Amino acid sequence: MSLVIFSETFSETANISASRLSTFLPEKCTVHPGSNFAVEKQLNKRIIWTLLSVLCAGQTAAQELAAAPRLAPTADQAQTAYLSAQILSRYHYKTVPLDDAMSEKIFDRYLKALDPERLFFTQADIDSFADTRTRLDDAILRGNLSAPFAMFQRYELRVTERLGYARELLGQGFDFSAKESYPYARDKAPWPADEAEVRDLWRKRVKNDWLRLKLAGKDDKAIRDTLAKRYDNYVTRATRNKSEDVFQIFMNAYAMSIEPHTNYLGRSASADFDISMRLSLVGIGAVLQERDEYITIRELVPGGPAARSGKLAVGDRIVGVGQGDDAVADVVGSRVDEVVKLIRGEKNTRVVLDVLPADAGPDAKHKQVALTRDKIKLEEQAAKRSVIKTGEGTTARKIGVINLPAFYEDFEGRRKGDKDYRSASRDVARLIDELKKEKVDGLLIDLRNNGGGSLREAVELTGLFIDKGPVVQQRRPDGQIGVEKDEHAGTAWDGPLAVLINRGSASASEIFAAALQDYGRAPIIGEPSFGKGTVQTMISLDQIARNDPPKFGDLKMTVAQFFRINGGTTQLRGVVPDIRFPSVSDPQSFGESSYDNALPWIQVKAAEFRPVDEVSPRLADLQRRHDARIAKDKDFAQLLQDVAEYKRLRETKQLSLNETERRQEKERQEARLKSRDKGSKDKLAALQDDGLQYGERSLAADLAAEKARKDSKDVLLTEAARIVADEAELLTSRTQLALRERNAAGAAKATTLR
Incomplete structure (x- = not known):
């Protein structure tokens, strides 16, 4: 173990594997070395010897799990949860027992992780989970995690239903002359009382999505196509969750209910942390992201195997991965973390990528690129x-x-x-x-x-x-x-x-x-x-x-x-x-x-x-x-204006759905941008709201927008x-003054002596 201080951003590891948009291709995670602190050495010994016997109990509990359907907990996860509970309840700086009171905290935090803006569950859903509220401690200690997995499966069902309804709304059209608003900040709002209320929330959400694209100059057909694809992608991502994703979210709900900076890191999240600390990895030197159903190269790391080969370019799509001389496995429709696992490996080993070039159509000829994995320095x-x-x-x-x-x-x-x-x-x-x-x-x-x-x-x-x-x-x-x-x-x-x-x-x-x-x-x-x-x-x-x-x-x-x-x-x-x-x-x-x-x-x-x-x-x-x-x-005066405007919008927590009001607001914001920045039209366009989300623009447009933000004045x-x-x-000035005073004092002394 190693005693280190971690960023508060690591509290967000619950969704790392499910939501990662880009990643380097790392080598296998290694165990962190020992630190110089006696408290850690003592803790290490105490945990190992105390919990070896405890683990056996966890193994017994895990064996009682029934045959698992999709997204059911595994025996390994039951053992992990049990072992984690023994450590956290005995050796954490803030010792808190795993009991009914803690179960309630885990329950609330788990719901918040699943549905932070309260857009999917209704109060009826929450009421149906009532028996689980005080039983999550038993679920962990007895090695039966079916309850949190059942909650997650309900969440997946609601996501599919809500997005299906959003899809239906695209064929109806909206009245943008009405005086109504969309409450976009709902983290502290009550759960929707019933289906009618949650459907009205989604109507307003879809209306807001449509209005943003309309204000950006898109016609109805383009808007309908964009949003249909967006909502379909939401559903696709939701239905690609794996058992380890559910387990990571739930275990973080438990760990963070003790104290905000305590986390569970699955093997993938732990490997990512290890890489971030040493700023190096073994891989091909590429940043990947999901775009539609393809894993796309977003960036090539200078000096890495991918860049050195001269055979890969930003925008190329990886459609298959092979190990050494093995057959190439198809990866179209896969999650980026799944493809990373296939591409990562040991230094000086061979990986083969089946690539669809950036400028080629879906039926174009592929090319195969063989690369030798190497150590990559993360200079960025x-x-x-x-x-x-x-x-x-x-x-x-x-x-x-x-x-x-x-x-x-x-x-x-x-x-x-x-x-x-x-x-x-x-x-x-x-x-x-x-x-x-x-x-x-x-x-x-x-x-x-x-x-x-x-x-x-x-x-x-x-x-x-x-x-x-x-x-x-x-x-x-x-x-x-x-x-x-x-x-x-x-x-x-x-x-x-x-x-x-x-x-x-x-x-x-x-x-x-x-x-x-x-x-x-x-x-x-x-x-x-x-x-x-x-x-x-x-x-x-x-x-x-x-x-x-x-x-x-x-x-x-x-x-x-x-x-x-x-x-x-x-x-x-x-x-x-x-x-x-x-x-x-x-x-x-x-x-x-x-x-x-x-x-x-x-x-x-x-x-x-x-x-x-x-x-x-x-x-x-x-x-x-x-x-x-x-x-x-x-520039500083303009910054103060921006801060005041941001705070005003933050406190409002509502977006008008009236086209006239929103258009006036958009024109006011754009006029302010134009008056301040005399740069190119391309730069101004990149900073303006086009109604699109990350990954919906072309890759070149996304990169241009990022560059424009990066190049903005840092007042x-x-x-x-x-x-x-x-x-x-x-x-x-003070050094020169002190020197003059010292010289003057020396001159006065010399005169006195004469």
């Missing part, structure tokens, strides 16, 4: 650098920017002593050296939407900017508090520095930002961070059960809470910036405070550390300059860089 997910130039003349400054998407670390490579193992701190140290050579005047670390990663990497990255000292404190379940320290003397960068965060900056990002704030080493800029102050470890259920080959998956379980070195915690409250930027995030729906079962905010004794306090003497000046600048900045990044430039100027 690694730390990157750039330089922003600010000011002119004597105020001109070059600010180095390092964007860090995650605190990644190749645990296995580090454990094996690989001198070239990949990690966030090593990459950032290298990028700092490169920026020094470019003679930058200051450095900005961009942690926006960085959801966390390795705790060790958070400590080591902090060490690049402070001398030796404590970085973070950990409180274990027994109340004991340990301090994680930077043991390396010296710094990689001692110049002007700032950290940019937003609501999506979580966990390890918050450790890093909080430590630099407590030391007074750098101003924190942006909006309050996520508020995740907990530590998770990965527990291999297959290691405990001694399964070979693996079949149970992993638990990501909270085992500690971390605290700032000043004794506070980021839990719930996050890191509060020294200089705040406008925020579009809703704390009620995103962030730790949005969870109903988050751990509370508490405080511990401060660690012993010596602040460098480089920020407080300059903070008032930095704030004043920032306020003065944005008061005259047109916040620009202003953050200017704040760092202000730091550099203030530091230079």
Whole structure:
């Protein structure tokens, strides 16, 4: 096991295998190596020896399962659920018994995972599940998971019925002169009382889909064809669910009912996490996605086998996969994760792809492409650098920017002593050296939407900017508090520095930002961070059960809470910036405070550390300059307008279904876009609402839209860089003033001596 801090986005693993749109082609998942923390070693021993006997009971219960129809639970899943329950109820940081009270929480969370907007089930459906509400604990402990599977099958039935009704509505037409609206945010709404109410909701939903396409200039036939295909695809995806999908959703409902950042990861989800941490995999180097019934190449990774071959292109469709010299298996109509499993393999092994070229019709001649799997580096997910130039003349400054998407670390490579193992701190140290050579005047670390990663990497990255000292404190379940320290003397960068965060900056990002704030080493800029102050470890259920080959998956379980070195915690409250930027995030729906079962905010004794306090003497000046600048900045003023508009729409939670009202709103939004961006018509078109969903445009149009969004002005990044430039100027001015004062004092002393 390895003790790491995970992004809150990993709480969404419930639907990973069913909803993945694109993926790299990874090698077989490996077990994470041991960490440096004694608590984990003790936990590992206790779990293994305690639960080997417990597992036998789970095996007995699993054997009682009846012959399974489609989407019925398997014996392995019953054993996995039972084993997971024993671990979670004994060794979690927040010990909660698996009883009737917990069963009710699991029940509600499971329903929310299945039908978050309450568009499929009716109150009658919920009432029919009443007996299950307090029996899910028994289902897990007795190894009989038929109840949650029955709920899922009801969900599938309702999806088919609702989409069938939506399909019927396409032949009727709509009155867009009526004054009515569609309630698009229904997560807190009551369940529809009956069939009449749920059908009316779907009528409004289909009417809204139609109106969006109509406003985008589509005629009735094009609208009908587009929506018919959309709804058919919904049904197709819903009926391709597998037993492991249902099990993953249900087990996450259980795990997350204990605490928000505890998850069950099936083998596929665990492999994906492992890849995201080490930023490398063995595969062909292609990003795939489902488009209609084909698995389509969305991107070729530079330097990978697919790109090197010169025989594959973006848009090519994979219609078959073969292993070595084996026959090629047809994959038309398959899910992307199923095709990934066929393509992944060991390094230097052969895979054969049967390909329908991008520009060819469905009956065109195929081509077969043989590739040798190789190691792929995921550079797009690694730390990157750039330089922003600010000011002119004597105020001109070059600010180095390092964007860090995650605190990644190749645990296995580090454990094996690989001198070239990949990690966030090593990459950032290298990028700092490169920026020094470019003679930058200051450095900005961009942690926006960085959801966390390795705790060790958070400590080591902090060490690049402070001398030796404590970085973070950990409180274990027994109340004991340990301090994680930077043991390396010296710094990689001692110049002007700032950290940019937003609501999506979580966990390890918050450790890093909080430590630099407590030391007074750098101003924190942006909006309050996520508020995740907990530590998770990965527990291999297959290691405990001694399964070979693996079949149970992993638990990501909270085992500690971390605290700032000043004794506070980021839990719930996050890191509060020294200089705040406008925020579009809703704390009620995103962030730790949005969870109903988050751990509370508490405080511990401060660690012993010596602040460098480089920020407080300059903070008032930095704030004043920032306020003065944005008061005259047109881009920033437009951003404030956008934030206000977004909040207005969010609070409304309704969309007008009156064509005149919607057309006026659309024209107002488009006029605002045109007045701000003098770019090409293609770029403007890509940013406007065309009424289509992801995958309904051509692949080229989807990629163009993504590029347009990526190329849009990053007003916040620009202003953050200017704040760092202000730091550099203030530091230079004060250094020069101190030098003049020292020279003046020396001259006065010399005169006195004469």
